[in-house]
Amino acid sequence: MVKRIIYANEDSYGITVNKNTLVYCKEGKGIMEVQLNGESDKALVCLDMPSFSYVAVYGDNMYYTNKDNHSVTCYDIHGNLKWEFKDTQILRYPQGIAVDNNGNVYVASMDTNSVVIITLDGKRCKTILSSRDGLSKPRAMHFEPTSNKLLVANESKTAFLFNVS
Secondary structure (H helix, E strand, O other), X not given: OOOOOOOOOOOEEEEEEEOOEEEEEEOOOEEEXXXXXXOOEEEEEEOOOOOOOOEEEEOXXXXXXXXXXXXXXXXXXXXXXXXXXXXXXXXXXXXXXXXXXXXXXXXXXXXXXXXXXXXXXXXXXXXXXXXXXXXXXXEEEEEEXXXXXXXXXXXXXXXXXXXXX
């Protein structure tokens, strides 16, 4: 049974739930928020959002991937830029994004067939999963906080569940 329909005038991509709101990436507009019991959306961060951007929320921070400039950016809930991570040796064409219980940021790097982890402060990054683990153009992911498991879905036909504790 459909509980509610939310209409978007532009293409929308990554989505997450933060308390009683949906947070999502809206192409050309930025990071948007819509109250689950409200009617309209509002911009949390206004920017020319590229297609296929994904978003994650952890505490008072929002993180989004930008495939066009191979980066991950962190904003606070007021839309203030905190940091941007970019290292094309390790992170190219970032897609899915998730955050663990400690604030570590996991990012699917499609062009390197890997998942990288970025520290809470955005200063360090390392590859934790790769094609040796079955990844082939990883696109989407979800971190399950009670079990410390990371679900990673490839662009086609396969998904893997990893322990990341």
